[in-house]
Amino acid sequence: HDVAETCEISDYIYLLGDGTVMGHGTPEQLLASQEPLVQQFMNALPDGPVPFHYPARPYIEDLLEAV
DSSP states (O other): OOOOHHHHHSEEEEEEEEEEEEEEEHHHHHOOOOOOOHHHHHHHOOSSSSOOOHHHHHHHHHHHHHH
């Protein structure tokens, strides 16, 4: 989703995940939130409470193959 666009056109936002409301508030409230999950989503962070899933083999295997 385009968070910047959503913040521009929304008065109130609900963040949904795993079938539950993970956060809600005005764009300003969500951007200022100290909740790790909300920060991860609003700032598009790859690391946080929701793990980043990339369909690839482990990096160490790529390194060892090059040897």
